[in-house]
Amino acid sequence: MLTDYHVHLRPDDLEATPAAEFFTEENAARYREAADEAGIEELGVSEHIHRFTDALQIWDHPFWREQARDDLTAYCDFVRSTDLRLGIEMDFVPGREDRISNLLAAHDFDYVVGSVHFVRHNAVDHRVFDIWEEVGDPDRVWAGYFEALAEAAGSGLFDILAHPDLVKVWGEGRPTPTRDVRFFYEPVVEAIADSGIAVEVSTAGYRKPVREIYPAPAFAEMCVDAGAAFALSSDAHEPENIGYEYERAVEEMRGWGVSELALFERRERHLKELG
Numbered sequence: 651m652l653t654d655y656h657v658h659l660r661p662d663d664l665e666a667t668p669a670a671e672f673f674t675e676e677n678a679a680r681y682r683e684a685a686d687e688a689g690i691e692e693l694g695v696s697e698h699i700h701r702f703t704d705a706l707q708i709w710d711h712p713f714w715r716e717q718a719r720d721d722l723t724a725y726c727d728f729v730r731s732t733d734l735r736l737g738i739e740m741d742f743v744p745g746r747e748d749r750i751s752n753l754l755a756a757h758d759f760d761y762v763v764g765s766v767h768f769v770r771h772n773a774v775d776h777r778v779f780d781i782w783e784e785v786g787d788p789d790r791v792w793a794g795y796f797e798a799l800a801e802a803a804g805s806g807l808f809d810i811l812a813h814p815d816l817v818k819v820w821g822e823g824r825p826t827p828t829r830d831v832r833f834f835y836e837p838v839v840e841a842i843a844d845s846g847i848a849v850e851v852s853t854a855g856y857r858k859p860v861r862e863i864y865p866a867p868a869f870a871e872m873c874v875d876a877g878a879a880f881a882l883s884s885d886a887h888e889p890e891n892i893g894y895e896y897e898r899a900v901e902e903m904r905g906w907g908v909s910e911l912a913l914f915e916r917r918e919r920h921l922k923e924l925g
């Protein structure tokens with residue numbers, strides 16, 4: 651069994667017109683075809699929450715205000731009219747747990763991918779609002795990111811913890827922490843073990859400056875030791891990246907001791923044999 655759950659039907663381009671171009675039967679068919687070619691049985695989509703006007707009920711960050719244009723109900727209705735699983739990529743916003751929970755409960759998602767892209771108002775993977783400009787010190791940047799991630803993992807709001815060490819995205823383009831990185835992973839692994847959230851293995855890392863899968867092998871092995879479940883995704887924003895570098899990812903996962911994948915339907919989890 652192979653899955654690709656963290657997939658975006660529309661590009662990040664602000665000028666895109668999703669209802670006309672991307673949330674369409676033709677586009678869904680392009681994604682399904684790419685998945686079939688890659689031998690992926692379970693395909694789901696998880697559009698960014700900040701794309702939707704409803705997101706502004708949760709948070710009013712200027713980046714979200716600029717991006718929030720699409721209609722969440724229309725997206726859900728469209729995906730339900732296809733054979734794709736219905737997911738959403740939801741940011742963790744500390745202090746807004748009730749609002750997040752209410753929004754999630756209002757839709758019948760198959761799964762919710764929980765992400766940390768921002769630490770307070772600073773972005774870890776975006777050049778605007780760049781955390782590295784405001785915070786700078788790598789130990790502080792990493793500590794802030796992983797504290798937020800541990801809170802997200804333990805919140806009980808999400809089914810899958812997205813790209814769990816996204817803070818490394820820039821690779822050698824940013825300084826690395828002086829502390830042993832396991833120090834940063836530990837509280838997250840504990841929260842993963844307590845909450846039972848599945849850990850996303852994301853091949854997007856291979857395409858980013860860091861050129862490494864999310865999570866890093868040392869992090870993944872700590873999750874395995876803690877008994878975590880794993881989900882597999884490409885974070886594709888176009889059909890060409892569906893199942894991106896999956897052969898390499900499956901080999902890495904087997905090396906970590908992972909033999910099963912988490913599957914989701916209406917927020918119920920099942921495990922199936924990987925590969």
Ligand SMILES: [Zn+2]
Binds near residue numbers: 739765812813
């Ligand atoms: Zn993300």
Ligand SMILES: [Zn+2]
Binds near residue numbers: 656
């Ligand atoms: Zn994504």
